[in-house]
Amino acid sequence: MSPPRLQDVAARAGVSTATVSRALSGKGHVSSRARARVQQAAHELGFVVSYHASSLASGRSRNIGVVLPYVDRWYFSTVLEGVAGALMEAGYDLSLYNFEGDRYRETVLTDFLLRKRLDAAVAISLHLNPAETQQLLAAGIPVLGVGGPLVGAPTISIDDHDVGRRATEHLIALGHRRIAHLGGAEEFGSHFPMSSDRRAGWEGAMAAAGLAVGPAWSVVSDYTFTDAYQRAKNLLADPADRPTAIFAASDEMAAGAVLAARDLGLTVPGELSVIGVDAHPIGEAFGLTTIDQHAREQGVHAVERLLEHLAGTNHEPVHEVLPAHFVVRSSTGPVPGSAGRS
Amino acid sequence: MSPPRLQDVAARAGVSTATVSRALSGKGHVSSRARARVQQAAHELGFVVSYHASSLASGRSRNIGVVLPYVDRWYFSTVLEGVAGALMEAGYDLSLYNFEGDRYRETVLTDFLLRKRLDAAVAISLHLNPAETQQLLAAGIPVLGVGGPLVGAPTISIDDHDVGRRATEHLIALGHRRIAHLGGAEEFGSHFPMSSDRRAGWEGAMAAAGLAVGPAWSVVSDYTFTDAYQRAKNLLADPADRPTAIFAASDEMAAGAVLAARDLGLTVPGELSVIGVDAHPIGEAFGLTTIDQHAREQGVHAVERLLEHLAGTNHEPVHEVLPAHFVVRSSTGPVPGSAGRS
């Protein structure tokens, strides 16, 4: 037998389909008596509204798209967890669109996102150009950016420049003068727009303290543990000319650097201090000092903003900046051969 | 102005809506001339079919659900990447349902999955009981299980018992006699059903070799780097009575064990051999010997199977076993104080 329809419920409850719809959706006024009978009937029949019919008739689908460049990287999967949980609480479905770098960028943007089956979308650390953003907005899909700049759309993110500055100043305060940076490439800007900002924050703090920053200490990696491990090993190879501290743009890279140092026989933080960003769980075992950017909360908050937007009136593209917090553990300490200051 | 409808395209191309529908979907026969005009008109108007209308009318939604207990853990996010890519290639949408452990288990199963908006679902390493599986199947949603047993539904997975056996035999062949296991809890069985199988494989191999397996060497962890690090440290603390090798049920745990060993001053593989499972990228920097279970391919293959199922006739619940392969690196070696065999 086919699944029960709204009409079946109406018949059983002895009311019209309109009343059933109102009673079940909570929209419009229904006498509590009618409501009770409807709910009773719906329950007995095991009725579930048809998503497609409901969406077609109402124009809304209670479905939100999440667009991201990777799902198997910590930041993205963590934000995704936050988004998924918040949407679930709100009774929304979540459609996932993974660029896989840039592999499906075109496909997602043209074939998938425009099928008008989304009430809104959140773009995680994605650099959409104005044309792409406009395309979405023109299709009637409000977009919210998380962790990346989105021209013409509201965003939430942390202040990456400030994060870079604070991490660096923490090391400077410990007496370090020779501080290297391990971050993402500029070209990675399309997916990791924060990279250059964190690097700029480091450069700014170094300059403000009158410290030199050679190109050799401005290391470009790809945000993976393994690549960072290798690059840190190269960076630290020469005992005569190596930094005493490293600021890594992510905890995974920071952890890779710690492992590299150990493999070279260097103690952390005795001979090398390392600080990361993220509060990645792996940092705990490494005793990593880091700056927590509350990735999961970013996802939760993104959904709150988006639902407000859908419900409400406030459609200005506000760029909201979320706080990030120090988590000091044991990977940072006074510079070697000093009394230190901590 | 409102978006163009099928009718607008029909008018512009000078044909009926039925022809437009056929021309655009590729179903049914349309003269190439009509097809060309339709495509032309559709393009000029920027027409995109309405997903909801199409789904309502046809009963199919080109949307597949992915149900999993976590998204921020390597195995799950990697399988998810594979599934997402394969679905994208096939032009299917992907709806994500995250249990977050068991937090949303009920909600997902009752509120979300049954809304008849899914053509099918893949359950990643999820232990659905027969009633839950039946509920889905009864709702007309074919389910495929990846990496976990699903009663009454087709599945694909590796042979975890065999993996445990092979990993252990690798260590035994290197001369090890004191081999510990770091795996998941039995109770974790609801999400990591492979845990107990890998452990059983280890026990079996040890027994077959006539080797003792004390309860102290059968360590239960939670599949995280940090927990494994801590437990391995405890396991290795006593120099007088510690294993010479560890078989960990995942690379993350194996890496945690390697770090623990180093923090205790033990060399790997000189004083301790470690082998994991997964081919997690982090294993590279650790030089981890592992068994690759090809997680991404599991996801890709799951989609292939599901689409075949949707297209075809073969509806038997086949349990397919995929191969897993050794990746020998530098974390395993001859037992300490022996000439070794390799």
Add this chain to the structure above:
DNA sequence: CTGAAAGCGCTAACAC
């Protein structure tokens, strides 16, 4: 507060 009825935009028989 409730019912009748007109669609929402497309697909799939069924005719021609």
Add this chain to the structure above:
DNA sequence: GTGTTAGCGCTTTCAG
């Protein structure tokens, strides 16, 4: 090969 038309199952004016 192509057009006609009856829905798909629900929401939402508009009356009452």
